[in-house]
Amino acid sequence: MSEGKMKQLIAETFFEMAHMLETGQSGREMPIAITAMGSEHGEETIYQAACEAAKKGISVKVIGSRQMEAENVEVIPVTSEEEGHKKMDDMLQKKEACAAVTMHYPFPIGVSTVGRVITPAAGRKMYLASTTGTSSVNRIESMIKNAIYGIITAKASGVANPTVGILNVDGARQTEIALQKLKKNGYDIQFASSNRADGGIVMRGNDLLTASADVMVMDSLTGNVLTKMFSAYTTGGNYESVGFGYGPGIGEGFEKLILIVSRASGIPLITGALEFAKELLDGDYQKVLADEFAKAKKAGLEQILNECRQNKNSESAEEVKAPPKEVVTEEILGIEIMDLEDAVSCLWASGIYAESGMGCTGPVVLIAEHNLKKAREILTDKKYIG
Secondary structure, three states, rough: HHHHHHHHHHHHHHHHHHHHHHOOOOOOOOEEEEEOOOOOOOOOHHHHHHHHHHOOOOOOEEOOOOOEOOEEEEEEEEOOOHHHHHHHHHHHHOOOOOOEEEOOOOOOEEEEEEEEEEEOOOOOOEEEEEEEEEOOOOOHHHHHHHHHHHHHHHHHOOOOEEEEEEEEOOHHHHHHHHHHHHHHHHOOOOOOOOOOOOOOOOOHHHHHHOOOOEEEEOHHHHHHHHHHHHHHHHOOOEEEEOOOOOOOOOOOOOOOOOEOOOOEOOHHHHHHHHHHHHHHHHHHHHHHHHHHHHHHHHHOHHHHHHHHHHHOOOOOOOOOOOOOOOOEEEEEEOOOHHHHHHHHHHHHHOOOOOEEEEEEEEEEEEOOHHHHEEEEEEEEHOOOOO
């Protein structure tokens, strides 16, 4: 055995011992759960992707309706997609899985996903911040947070000093001003420069193809569309074959590692998502998250975000106190993102407890089952939904 390999083996052994002391679980095992039901290409696609990831040393727990025997793969039997999601949450809660990959999750406001794609012009990995979820209902605040979420994800995945660019969408210039202020106050952001002749932090469409920035900042709806295009442009759109999916849900205080893939995702992409999850676990993403937020707050992040909130329309509705908290399991879809918090306040004013969230198709109001009918009637009457 060469000296280099010996040193690597010793390092891996010490890492595994440290991980076991901390978690009681072998570092080589950090199992990743994946829900199989709901794929447009059938459960078999998920099972095959799990086998591909398992061949690369990843321990995978498939939550599905059919049995399979393969090394490094365990099947957790369920009979429905809903049961599968409940089982996934339960496994994460009980630490039976360290991370999960799934096709839908109602992240709370404040959490959004950071996707990773492979750009066609340069074959480089690029992080899209963000691709689903809502970091804030204030657009500029959301994009500022997205930049930090992107940096966290890239660093946890092994990019030591990720460069950051802002896609030229609505709010890009205000976001640039805020991030420049954060940098001036001491937060170490490495800004990218556009490949176009005039350069600058604000990126053009060309920069998406060439990956001019490691982290590309944008709103989540734009990020969602771009992820679909980068993932399926070689297949005509039916099958997402390239990249790593919509990525992990990142947000301060959100401790579950849940990565999103599309129902149209194919075997290569789902395998990539499982690998992405393992990279984040190996990179101790929660520690990276805590460190980055500590540094950003020291540089005045909260004050900058408060300024964004104060600039929002001052004619907002009078603050309404929330009714007693209930378990919310039902979703009401079809509400515009900018109306989401007002819709929740409207229900609170009517004595109905509700929460805002983000589903796979857009913003949702989360409601208890026994209030669902009445809540729909109120939101329809107030023109929040059709």
